[in-house]
Amino acid sequence: WRKYSTKEPPSPPTTQLEGKHYPIDEWTNIPSHISSALSRKLHLQPSHPLSITRRLIESRFPSPTYQYHNDLSPIVSVHQNFDSLGFPIDHPGRCRTDTYYINKDTVLRTHTSAHQADTFRSGTSDGFLISADVYRRDAIDRSHYPVFHQMEGARMWSRNECGASGGVAAVIREEIESMPKHGINEPLRVRWVEAYFPFTSPSWELEVYWQGDWLELLGCGVVKQSLPKNAGIPDKIGWAFGVGLERVAMLLFGVPDIRLFWSLDERFLGQFKGGEVSRFVPFSKFPPCYKDIAFWLPNSSSAAGGQVPFHENDMMEIVRNVAGDLAEDIDEFTHPKTGRKSLCFRINYRSLERTLRNDEANSLQQAVKRVLVEEFGAEVRE
Ligand code: FA5
Ligand code: MG
Structure with missing residues (x-):
């Protein structure tokens, strides 16, 4: 000791x-x-x-x-x-x-x-x-x-x-x-x-x-x-x-x-392997899996736990952390104007190497939601 x-x-x-x-x-x-x-x-x-x-x-x-x-x-x-x-x-x-x-x-x-x-x-x-x-x-x-x-x-x-x-x-x-x-x-x-x-x-x-x-x-x-x-x-x-x-x-x-x-x-x-420029022959494209997420963020004045303002790049980072290269792209939707800031994203999950199962995409999406709630105080709109 x-x-x-x-x-x-x-x-x-x-x-x-x-x-x-x-x-x-x-x-x-x-x-x-x-x-x-x-x-x-x-x-x-x-x-x-x-x-x-x-x-x-x-x-x-x-x-x-x-x-x-x-x-x-x-x-x-x-x-x-x-x-x-x-x-x-x-x-x-x-x-x-x-x-x-x-x-x-x-x-x-x-x-x-x-x-x-x-x-x-x-x-x-x-x-x-x-x-x-x-x-x-x-x-x-x-x-x-x-x-x-x-x-x-x-x-x-x-x-x-x-x-x-x-x-x-x-x-x-x-x-x-x-x-x-x-x-x-x-x-x-x-x-x-x-x-x-x-x-x-x-x-x-x-x-x-x-x-x-x-x-x-x-x-x-x-x-x-x-x-x-x-x-x-x-x-x-x-x-x-x-x-x-x-x-x-x-x-x-x-x-x-x-x-x-x-x-x-x-x-x-x-x-x-030849070390020269050659045309890439794509392996077959595996199906995409789209998942939407919409959430409210706390007003910055009422943000609990010293939360920082949310940036679009934070969303990208959360998804990268959770899904790695299984996320192909993310689109931000336009959302109705309200008192609180509401954000909507469509995430396209797609593996380059295999067919992704719907339940796998769902559990990635759940993990993304968890981070939004726990780290940013978001209220997910179901
Ligand atoms: C620059 O980074 C400047 N430093 C370039 C420069 C050098 C200007 C010298 C003048 C003199 P920019 O942010 O536009 O500029 O990035 C340069 C290039 O990097 C882009 O044109 C694009 O080809 C590539 N690039 C930028 N962001 C990404 C990204 N996230 N993923 C892949 N490629 C990217
Ligand atoms: Mg540029």
Whole structure:
């Protein structure tokens, strides 16, 4: 019992990630289905479609002009992920509803841009490609996943080498527009949409037409001068892009659902053993199972137990925690206006690997309800 009578204060609670201990606090919000993804590193598995896609893009941005970084830790500071890129302090991306926090100062990177400033500062090459896993609390559907992979590309020039920033803009658009077309035979409809990022100006996003809708592939732009200036290279000017590797791989390989990239099923992995781009042959599509849920939330003034306001991403997270990859998508319904906030969601449960039984879907749905009631004080409308 002596062990417990020591006068030393108890050590603060910590969490272990990638073999290191981090103090936790009221910002910590990393569930186990996320922390267990850290070790997967799909973009480094030689015959995984994400790795094949990475190498294909790398081949268009050759070394030594471009230096490749493929193993940077996903654990970064709030400064690296947001401050160094000029994100304003009230930017919604910084919220706990959108970002996975290890503690108030440390996050799982939400984008590969988190490494831009450091890589510019290291000054070891004019260009770089950074491929990595990134993490976001986000919607559930066929093209979104809370862990996905991005490739950051950037290239710097001396001002006199490249002329005006207009020249840089032309180069990036030319270079990037041809990227998703590579390896695809049928004509692809692509369009550029003006966008906003705190660290580029002008900025664009590139979209392609896919399964009846526009799918966003990447964001890019001319790097704002504050970045090279802060990195000690004020005479340089350059462009950068950040592309979603899953999105490009879905086009290249014909993968219809982003969850498939995480599959350990040989019917999926076995198709890419050659290490080259090939058309994915889908295994039969198993039937969906739709379940609706409607609930009231307590008024924030009367919220018991210090409950926090409910965010749509909280619903996504609850379902991910309960159902894992058995949830295919979630739709929010419009609901009648009343004094209290009422929410309705339709969850589509569907396994990629087998037919899901109705009683399995029911028990997942029951578990979702339980979390809503116990953790958010929801009153489920039957
Ligand atoms: C960014 O993350 C910027 N850092 C990109 C950038 C880099 C802009 C350099 C300028 C210069 P955005 O949030 O739009 O931008 O994400 C980039 C891409 O990541 C998207 O176009 C999409 O292809 C992919 N993506 C975003 N969220 C998800 C998700 N939940 N699941 C899968 N892919 C996603
Ligand atoms: Mg975007």
